[in-house]
Amino acid sequence: MLKLTLEQKKKGIKEEFTYVNSNGRMSKQYTYKGMYITWDNQILHGKWYYWRASYYGSLDAAVAGVDRHINHYKNK
Numbered sequence: 346m347l348k349l350t351l352e353q354k355k356k357g358i359k360e361e362f363t364y365v366n367s368n369g370r371m372s373k374q375y376t377y378k379g380m381y382i383t384w385d386n387q388i389l390h391g392k393w394y395y396w397r398a399s400y401y402g403s404l405d406a407a408v409a410g411v412d413r414h415i416n417h418y419k420n421k
Contacts, residue, residue, distance in 0.1 A: 377408050
């Protein structure tokens with residue numbers, strides 16, 4: 346679980362909150378362009394970031410997925 350870089354903050358990614366339960370499961374929620382991206386330490390296969398039923402290996406990849414989604418519907 347890494348801190349946001351200055352470059353990510355300039356893109357508009359915001360860290361909302363971090364949650365840790367008694368079993369050691371941690372999750373963190375980010376927002377980008379009004380969309381929630383969730384980080385979880387127990388998601389399978391090293392894909393730690395989750396957005397709209399898709400799993401990503403990095404926060405930047407999840408942000409690219411959000412941008413693709415927005416561009417797809419903006420061009421229709």
